[in-house]
Amino acid sequence: MNKNYDVIVVGGGTSGMMASIAAAEQGSNVLLIDKNKKYGKKLLMTGGGRCNVTNNREVDDLIRHIPGNGRFLYSTFAQFNNFDVMAFFESHGVSLKEEDHGRMFPITNKSKTIVDTLINTAKELGVTLLPNTTVKSLLFDDTHITGVKTEFETFSAPCVVLTTGGKTYPSTGSTGDGYRFAKSVGHTIAPLYATESPLLSDEPFIQSKELQGISLRDCLLQVVNAQGKLVTEHKMDLLFTHFGLSGPAALRCSSFVNQLLETQSKVSVILDCFPEQTKETLIHTLSMKLNQSKKATKNELATFLPERLLVFFLNQLGVADTPANQLTELQISGIVDLWKAFPIQVNKTLPIEKSFVTGGGVNTKEIQPKTMESKKKNGLFFAGELVDVNGYTGGFNITAAFCTGHSAGVHAALEASYFQ
Known part of the structure; x- marks a missing residue:
């Protein structure tokens, strides 16, 4: 040769x-x-x-x-x-x-x-x-x-x-x-x-696997630093897994998460399930829908989110089974807050060897x-x-x-x- x-x-x-x-x-x-x-x-x-x-x-x-x-x-x-x-x-x-x-x-x-x-x-x-x-x-x-x-x-x-x-x-x-x-x-x-790696979280709802398998289309995932300042954000699909978050939105945030983890033990990511709608618009939409119904809130809002995720959010406020027309303005605002800015603590990503x-x-x-x-x-x-x-x-x-x-x-x- x-x-x-x-x-x-x-x-x-x-x-x-x-x-x-x-x-x-x-x-x-x-x-x-x-x-x-x-x-x-x-x-x-x-x-x-x-x-x-x-x-x-x-x-x-x-x-x-x-x-x-x-x-x-x-x-x-x-x-x-x-x-x-x-x-x-x-x-x-x-x-x-x-x-x-x-x-x-x-x-x-x-x-x-x-x-x-x-x-x-x-x-x-x-x-x-x-x-x-x-x-x-x-x-x-x-x-x-x-x-x-x-x-x-x-x-x-x-x-x-x-x-x-x-x-x-x-x-x-x-x-x-x-x-x-x-x-x-x-x-x-x-x-x-x-980089381009799934996000791992120790949050109780992740550890319990109650949201495992739920996917969201075109949601917004933001990464914020310890001071609450926005580092990056991506509007793409997201998947809840048995270990944390995956899907394109999570993968694109991973390099920024890892860089922040160099100086802090955990990183907050903020999930917005309805990035195309303002908080005020959503509150108005929900108020109009809920005020006219005697159904349980989880049933009246069934078309908004995957069932398990919807019930999870409503349970955070204790209103899943509350008759829709009995919700207060404060409770409706609280639902929208969770939908628009749900914080999730991430402690690491998959290691380099298992990342893309x-x-x-x-x-x-x-x-x-x-x-x-x-x-x-x-x-x-x-x-x-x-x-x-x-x-x-x-x-x-x-x-x-x-x-x-x-x-x-x-x-x-x-x-x-x-x-x-």
Whole structure:
């Protein structure tokens, strides 16, 4: 087997496969190494096995959905963005379809379609695939990368692209190797934390599981700090679970919760079940409805919320079985207060290993935003989740991975050409 290459890509995930393709398209002799037997192992899991390959929002809106250093990606997206990702797959015979919130999926509804396209394209471009191989260390001199050392042999190259992922789903090979490699050449790693992760709570109603399985559509979930100041809010679907809160609204709040938990033991999230209506409007609506009825309050309000959640709220005030027309203005106002601003104490999220995305990573201040090259060691490039960039679910993280991978691959190939 050849031991000398122009570009070596370490990590055969989303960003790694794209980096190897981009480098090969520039004429580089590329080696793609992965510790797994098959490439794209984590990508196969995304979107419930359907692969939410990107999102069709405009770039500025895209970046707003990448709260973890999204602005760092402006230079990347100026070269290759979500529309280019879509064009790439369409040009390789993969038709995409749009679903809610701009999410793009292959019409086959199979992640395998995306992974196969990437691997087949890499092979057609002459990329050498080396699966089931673990890189042990980077090779470098005082100024430049010179290659990598694996568990079996050594490979030489003037440019190496690290795309080893974060620490989520370690079974896919994301075990944090890239952080160790980055540190070996002087990089600093921003503290790691779970993002896009369900929220865990010790609240009695969570522990009793009385709300488990209840889902809400388009509710508002807010995160507030210890001073009661709003940190972030998201209007999306929410699911009560046996351990706390899940669903898109909870997942999007998780990175902010984890950052607050660095300095406080618990974090308050505020649930608004009716974000489209003001408190005053709801009070008026309920008053008109309740004043005319002799039914039990829980029966008269049955259409407003899922039954168990409705009864839970009404029991907080002791009015579930009270005849509707006997409720006082104060009690009606109290019901609306619970519906519009129900506080839930969160004590943690699931750990990184069980979360969707890793927050933190290689410090973006130590990476050239245009090329994704290290400022610490010439010839070393980074892409994907290894970098301290993270977005919400909905195709944003995969987009960042594809695009940083493409940028890193192109510029690694350009730099390697100087050595040919």
